[in-house]
Amino acid sequence: MLRSLVKPLARAGQDEPPSSPPRHTLSRLFSYLRPYRLRMLVTLGIYVVCVTLAQLYPFVDRKLIDEHIAVGNPDGFLPLLFLAVVMHAVNWGGVYVRSHLIQRISWDILVNLRQQLFRHVAGLSFKFHENEPVGKTMTRFIGDASTLNDFLTNQVANVVNDVMSGLIVIVLMFAINPTLTLIALCMLPVLTVIGLYMRPRLYEGWERVRENMTRFNIFLAENIAGMRVIQAFVRENVNLGQFQAANQRVVTEWMKVIGLQSWFSPLVEITRSTALVIVLFIAANRLGVGGEALTVGTLVAFTAYINNLWAPISTLTNMYVVLQATLASADKVFQLLDTQPTVTDAPNAVALPPIKGEIVFDHVYFGYDESRNALEDVSLRIEPGQLVALVGQTGSGKTTLASLVCRFYDVTGGRITVDGYDVRAVTQQSLRSQIGVVLQEPFIFSDTIANNIRYGRPDATMEEVIAAARQANCHDFIMQLSDGYETVAHERGSQFSVGQRQLLSIARAILADPRVIVLDEATSAVDTETERLIQDAFEKLMAAEDSPHGRRTAIVIAHRLSTIRKADQIIVLKHGRIVEVGNHQTLVNKPGGYYAALVRAQATGH
């Protein structure tokens, strides 16, 4: 029967990949409590004390009524009343202390979990970050982590509280009158069935509302962001229709759940009242009024106890839903934590000493997946201080080749050395800190301009920051900002033009002072003046005039003929293989050459 009662939830989790058995997930989840087990035990102890005290209230009240008030006996009335006051004071002292304790345990767990997640995710390789949307990973940190934490602390405490409360109530009811207790308990299965039937269906219903709500919000956000296009294409009426349909879907789903939910508390209330009425009726009829069985005190106590029994059981029927939701979150979190970084430091990795900048590819093979190689048998030698231009069409392997130098991926065959060190034999930290990367879509952090520039060297002084900014031709526009270098960039630096963001990222690379730079030239057109500034900044970055070691080694994914012309080596890639190598002069004159054809196509464009 239980299976049919709780059926809907099985569907809710359908599209999740098969995961480890729930018991395993659960025990792993509970291992997060281990460091706090002592504090947790003390806290749960207080819960038990409090709940016991609280459930004694009706018992004491019954005594006050039956043994004193009803029979007009004031002896011992005041001391008992005083005892009741003390019990209540102790109980509430306990409630205060336990909230304090559980909240602290809860935050300790959550902070640790978030730190563990962050460390893990930051350590994951490019492969992971390229495939997982940021929003999805964020949900693990925020929503799922809180769900787990809430389960481990509040839900565990609530279960202890509810179970203890239910048991104590039943014991005390038996102590008052076993027959009446058994009669009262008759309605409990009905309550349980109602709970087990409705809770999962309500949960599923609200999930559906939430989904529709999310879809509606996405629709709305898109419409607001795209309102200019909507107006330009005179689409107002069509979109108003879509809006109303989306809104109606939310309303329909909402009212469907409400139609069910509105029954819940009336039904619980009916079972509770029915239990009370049956108890009173039987007590009065079978056992006689006013005698042992049905005194005023018993009536008062039973009314209270039936109340106190109904509340925890109604909550406990929800545990199945809570458990399912928690297991779903736990699966996702553990799956993330179990994702292994594909690039890791070797156990005996050494720190790469300061390099000159010689890079060698030795018969390198690489594929993003097993089925297809992105690079095949690539061998090349780059001398320190050389400018190397990578040329080829989209998908020819330019970006892949550049990424391998920084060891964002590991080669599947062959090897790459920097100054004679295999990149897999040195620590990632020491390798990457000597290589500067300028991406085509520069990423600006929501931090001050100064901190963005000193990103690779957080200890750089303000003078150094300004010097780097001057070299990268961005000092002037920075000084025009309201707060100069202390201006805080909006999300992703949206207040800056693409050109300005490129200049900032060049300044960042200059300040980091790497021996090797990997540069992805932007394809999007900026106005001619900014273009000149960017070219000039590139020049200075590569020339490295301030550096005692002379020109930096530069690997450029080149889109501009002017850059390619200056290159010491041009590497022409096609389908992951090097098809031509040489400088502009030799390649352009090569009869039937791929590069020569490209340049010709370019020239006729004018």
Added chain:
Amino acid sequence: MPRLLAFLKPHRKLVIALVLVNFFLSAMLIVAPLVIKAIVDDVIGARRLELLLPYLALLLLVTGARAAATYFYSYGQNALGQLVMTDVRAALYRKLLVLPYSFYDKEQTGRLMSRVSSDVESTRIFLSQILVESLNHATTIVLATIALFEQSIVLALLAAGPMVASGLAMYFAHRRLSEPWALQHQLFAKMSATLQDSLAGVKVVKAFAQEAQEERKFMATVAEVRDGSLRINDLWNRRWAVIGSIGRFMQLLMIGVGGYMVMGGSLTLGALVAAISLSLLLLGAVNALGTQLNAFSQTATASVRIFELLDEPVTIRSPARPQRLDGELRGEIEFEQVSFSYPTSRANTLQDINLRIPAGSSLAVVGATGSGKSTLVHLIGRFYDPTAGRVLVDGRDVRTLDLAELRRQIGMVAQDALLFSATIAENIAFGRPDAPREAIERAAKLAQAHDFIVKLPDGYDTKIGERGIGLSGGQRQRIAIARAILLDPRILILDDSMSAVDAETEKLLQAAIRTVMQGRTTILIAHRLSTVEQADHIIVLRGGRIVEQGTHVELARSSGYYRHVLEMQRMSAAETMSEALPITPQVVGV
């Protein structure tokens, strides 16, 4: 407030029904303790067993009636909430549809979203819950107080003290905490933003080997959220220790005093039991009211923001009696002494523009970033109104024409090639949702988009954007061009709309656009002079003024800005050499 209540007006029957049901619920709440009192005094005290059955039947009846009323109330209250929310949302959305570009220039999507989602939600809760329930609690308080005084004036007065104290404590606790709660929202948002930044920029983080620094930044924000949350918890725990415990203390006080009264014979036991139940009911209602009084002021601010948006002036709308265009436009455009400035800037973005574009001819607009190129073309479709001068289409001031009629004749391809989360076909048919598939494909072919579209997994039915695939910048621009071509507009405006298209495709696209331009008035904005060269007429903008104009040949011979740019581009050959790399999909809503 009266304006807010106006949202309830269309549903006044439902509101009245809910209020009545509420009144009934409150009354029934009071009946139960009174029945118990009767059982205690008449059945148990006076030993009249024959009365038990009627009383129990009454108790069950009350429960049943309450259950039915609760169901109706819950359903009705939610229905009211949804109805009101739909109305408010629709009013806001309708408003958003007519607000001009200048409004969207100053507002961020995120802020507007919170108007339409969270502020509307607050308003819904206020109108459908807080308002009716406050009434409910107030009714309960009145009825329970009367019933309590009926039982015993002494006990009623005794309960009054703790009751008032509790209600006030609740009210002030919420008031004291409202600021820390708001702060906590900000701290939480900051934590999310920091995390988002680290994850979105993970390539830079790893490239610069700054994982540890990012962890420190993130953990600092986590610690802030923790400290804030613990501070709030402590504030609340202290107050709750008083509010939560006061009921039982009150109950014991009543048992003590009332007990002596019963023993002294001045009160029946049933009255004591009923008085205690009633006072606990009363306490619950008082506390709930204390909570809701706070919510009153909070929702008030939320609805003020909604009305601010609803009151936003619509500066651009069709005239009451627009001049009708007789059939199709010819497409002649004229700027007469046009000046324009954005409300946010003091300087004029456009200054004394005089320009005539003959029907069917093409014009190229050249100039540095911020010279006013985009602004100029946006005046034609009346997305902004000039601050001085007139813009004429076919000799008629655009302000005298029907907006929809005017805009339907203009195909606009904007800089950012914004697409929607829908299929590619739906995106191309954006301006003509009923266009047949052949027409869509024809437009895509002209825009050089057909070839890459058919290679996608579902061809024209491939979903893009949210949960769909990402397209490169060049691909998005080509779809945006197809979208404009499909309109078959008399006036075609291409605002720097080929910037991300690779050189080879651009050449094909230019040829295709030359075909499309036949017989239409076309305006091109471009950085690359190879695109500009083919126009019949070229103007150069600088600081919002036309500083040079003529044909390519004329301008190339002059010694102005155009010549300068031409030479620089030839020198640096700033042309892309290969297909643009796929960049992050910038379809909105992602």
